[in-house]
Amino acid sequence: MAHHPEDAARTRLIEAAGEIFAEQGYESATIREICARAGANVAAVNYHFRDKLGLYGAVIRHIAVNPDLPGSVSEDPEKALRGFISAMLGKLVLGGQGRQWHLRIMVHELARPSDGLPIIVEELIGPRYALLRSIISAIVHLPSDHDTVRLSAHSIIGQIAHYIHGRPVLGHVWPAMQFTPEQVEQVAGHIAEFSLAGLRKIAGTSKQ
Amino acid sequence: MAHHPEDAARTRLIEAAGEIFAEQGYESATIREICARAGANVAAVNYHFRDKLGLYGAVIRHIAVNPDLPGSVSEDPEKALRGFISAMLGKLVLGGQGRQWHLRIMVHELARPSDGLPIIVEELIGPRYALLRSIISAIVHLPSDHDTVRLSAHSIIGQIAHYIHGRPVLGHVWPAMQFTPEQVEQVAGHIAEFSLAGLRKIAGTSKQ
DNA sequence: GACATCCTAAAACACTTGTTTTAATCTGGT
């Protein structure tokens, strides 16, 4: 079947699409821009992936192959939470070399869901949501599907996501925040300590 | 000039546009749908407001006339914070009768900024951001423009906003959350207590 | 070398968007 060397065009399309989907989100990304970056014709995406949504799914499945999730919660759950927040925020705002745009795609889907939301939820959001809940569960000593654990998970995700898609607004109301690596670390530290205080209080009240 | 009774069409357009902008955001809202709901012709918006952005500005200026912000921080800042969160979340997710869609427009602009962002920041986001920071400032005993106060304000806003535009995702990962009035109150209470724990810890460490 | 198959290229299609044009209609003052 693969008469060509590794289906070069198909691969280039997935890579280019991953970047552009991560930058602009599913709806705003245009097939023409993707094909231009991939050096391919507009018809190529329909030929290889049937339609735009098919390309989206291929991108997700392509990055779902090598996941970046730790297998289990670290021995120290508070340390694990700090790591989770810092890694997520770092990869998101500092871009990060290598094709790690899956997190950005995920956050885009949080803010403005598209037709591909079910795929994203299954492949990207679900696993991270479960991991975060298991970390929180270990901190507050409550089952992973307890309402309070879920609410806390959303509190943490909400804070992280806010710094991603709220960046243009931040530029207006807080011009000093330039998202330098040091500032990003400061933000991650704040979110972690802020949230840990909330979680410790929950742990305290639920133990009684 | 105003030969017509109160410029009926112009007013109807602003009201319909407010609703639709609040539902879908600036970009997704279409002039045709707005005019259909207002019972006006597509050319009316260009005649009365020059273009789509002009209509957007008129909507914002129209609601900026009667603000809903309390004049000053209450005597009890923790109570004020609880009220801020509860009121904001309630108006946002429960919709609320009366033209109170300005908050929803604001949150849309947080998630996906449009050309109208400067207007929204100046008229809507700015005042609320200042109010929230003054509340936090009173709790943590730090100046209103301190980095920690700003970070905390964004932590709280991020949590609230997350429950608005993340609703479709929540439907997937947490089907039990149906946003009934009781559940919304539960969420508001969680955000308030979670955040207050974080703020109290900041107050404690900064006092030393 | 001919052939079937996979892939690519250019153009057109169908649809939606904001915007503009052009003419018709209504309004109030004289």
Add this chain to the structure above:
DNA sequence: ACCAGATTAAAACAAGTGTTTTAGGATGTC
């Protein structure tokens, strides 16, 4: 009743979108 100006209505315009068509070129096989 008439007229100037304000308002509305219908249609068309221009640009952008995803998608499809149609023909051409490349590649490995016999």
